[in-house]
Amino acid sequence: MITKERVESVLARVRPFMQADGGDIELLEIEGNSADVRLTGMCAGCPSAHMTLYLGVETALREEMPEFETLRLR
């Protein structure tokens, strides 16, 4: 089952680096087997950052939780 805690545990692996760069990745909500997140800080408006984080974090979430479906960046 997709829980906030399990998603947060994956986000916690990238968060220290993002915070060190003045940004963050914020979990907004879990909806079924998907999650909505928001990037804040310097990388928030950067299309490259969206692509790399989107691909990397979504893959990691699926490794942790095979039932995980979609990571949505808002």
Place this chain on the structure above:
Amino acid sequence: MTTSTLATMDSVVVGRSARMRAVFEFLRVIGNSDSTVLVTGESGTGKEVTATLIHQSSRRKHHPFVAVSCALFSETLIESELFGHERGAFTGAIKDRPGRFELADGGTIFLDDIDDVPLSMQVKLLRVLQNRTIERLGGTRTVPVNVRVIAGSKRDLKQMVVDGKFREDLFYRLNVLPIALPPLRERREDIPMLMDHFIERYFRRRGEDVPPVSEAVKQAFLRYGWPGNVRELENACERIAQTCTCGTVRIGCMSASILLRAGGPPPDLSAVAPASAPARDTAHAPTPTPPPAGAPRAPRDTTRRPPPGTLQPAPAR
């Protein structure tokens, strides 16, 4: 050849770590030798670059350097590839074709992935190394070849001999001058220098100014395990140069898969940052907090971290 020439010739062997200095020193010592060299190292550690350096510093430097991966060919094709064939030797052999040994005549042949050569082929290779002659497939003529041999292996050939997978006589024939290239995780102090080098190379290649790199990115590079060694680090830097448009290399510019596997206690970055590259972008670069103690680790995390305090600046040459 001086050590500094070596360090500027190609970055894959850039480094000031004790391990790399030992490699440079050995390369300097064998500079004028014509003996067979066996370069061992994991994938991405720079075996071919090392072979190129050896060739370029040898008396043979004005003659061909021919590199061939023995892993690329099937058992029958490799013989034709290395020794050549005569017309009609097999279906599809429509004309005479010289092999790589003949093409390298006067120069150096780099036989990479020698650990992938099947046993049946090893005996043929041994004969070539002993007699310094080849016979083309389907040919009757014995052709003398004047070639210096450098072999590359990602596996420990001595262990393969013990396991019966590699001929002992061929091993001794190859292992005259052994060079062991360390994996990047065993020379972490070289990571900042390699990162600077490749970031600069790939931004310059795009015709762009080299932007500053945030401390968070440097930390991630230092903590990651780099299972693909220098090749993987180079690839990560090329990617950054292709995607970074914000004037500073930040976390968002780099591969998240590296970030996800770079967790762990922060090494003391100040001890390894080159003095010539003062930290810029300090406004956004507080020290990252380590992940919580119980944070799950990536399943394929191959990071091997040195104990705290082992990263020391190398003395300037």
